[in-house]
Amino acid sequence: MPWRCRGVACRRPPYDVKTGVGKRRPYARQCVGTAQREIGVRLHRYVLAVAWIFVLPASTALAQATIEGRVILPKTRATPVVNQRYEIIAKGGVLSTNPPLAVVYLEGSFPKPAVPAVAQLTQKGLTFIPSILPIQIGTKVEFPNLDDTYHNIFSFSPPKRFDLGRYRSDEKPVPSQTFDVAGLVTLRCDIHEHMRALILIIDSPHFVMTDPDGNFRLTGLPPGRYTLKAWVDSRTTREHAVELSRDTALRVDFP
Numbered sequence: 238m239p240w241r242c243r244g245v246a247c248r249r250p251p252y253d254v255k256t257g258v259g260k261r262r263p264y265a266r267q268c269v270g271t272a273q274r275e276i277g278v279r280l281h282r283y284v285l286a287v288a289w290i291f292v293l294p295a296s297t298a299l300a301q302a303t304i305e306g307r308v309i310l311p312k313t314r315a316t317p318v319v320n321q322r323y324e325i326i327a328k329g330g331v332l333s334t335n336p337p338l339a340v341v342y343l344e345g346s347f348p349k350p351a352v353p354a355v356a357q358l359t360q361k362g363l364t365f366i367p368s369i370l371p372i373q374i375g376t377k378v379e380f381p382n383l384d385d386t387y388h389n390i391f392s393f394s395p396p397k398r399f400d401l402g403r404y405r406s407d408e409k410p411v412p413s414q415t416f417d418v419a420g421l422v423t424l425r426c427d428i429h430e431h432m433r434a435l436i437l438i439i440d441s442p443h444f445v446m447t448d449p450d451g452n453f454r455l456t457g458l459p460p461g462r463y464t465l466k467a468w469v470d471s472r473t474t475r476e477h478a479v480e481l482s483r484d485t486a487l488r489v490d491f492p
């Protein structure tokens with residue numbers, strides 16, 4: 238009687254290896270039908286996986302809310318922003334960026350990321366890049382030195398006090414710090430008096446920097462009641478209560 242493939246079951250030896258009971262069949266012959274069937278099954282799974290990767294997030298994104306608007310920024314002399322380089326200035330004990338910009342974020346209760354984020358704040362051309370870095374609580378920030386000279390970064394700010402000591406560009410691993418407390422950290426360099434940067438540690442994964450005109454757009458927001466905040470300088474944070482449902486597209490302006 239000719240042997241007939243019986244599907245997935247025939248992947249196993251058709252005889253008992255230990256006792257030798259049963260008739261051994263050539264593996265190639267035995268598995269032709271199964272192989273064809275398995276290609277079909279795998280193709281089907283592949284198509285489903287592709288659909289899962291591309292279609293599902295698209296539909297999920299559609300079900301999430303968006304907030305856009307404008308923060309009216311403090312007036313200043315018109316300084317062109319070259320390569321997003323902002324200067325950090327201290328005026329009467331208030332730290333801000335020059336030209337001014339704001340960081341807009343959604344405050345609420347959000348699940349912590351499974352894997353903590355990693356960000357970088359480099360030292361290049363004797364400046365910090367970027368000069369202001371918003372991060373979520375728990376983020377590890379690396380501080381690579383891209384200059385041919387030493388830097389010595391330190392912070393006296395309450396959310397994170399540290400002193401990285403002097404190090405050059407070939408320092409491995411790249412010196413880093415993890416920021417676990419919300420607030421504002423001012424970075425300085427012990428060697429270069431003029432170097433200054435800000436790290437804004439936010440208890441939210443939903444944040445964005447405005448453009449130089451104050452425009453912002455937050456996308457992929459989950460439904461719920463939150464406080465939308467706009468950090469303008471170390472003493473000024475504006476806020477606005479928002480209620481988001483699926484597909485909400487809100488406009489919020491901070492006067």
Ligand SMILES: [Cu+2]
Nearest residue numbers: 388426428429
């Ligand atoms: Cu320095």
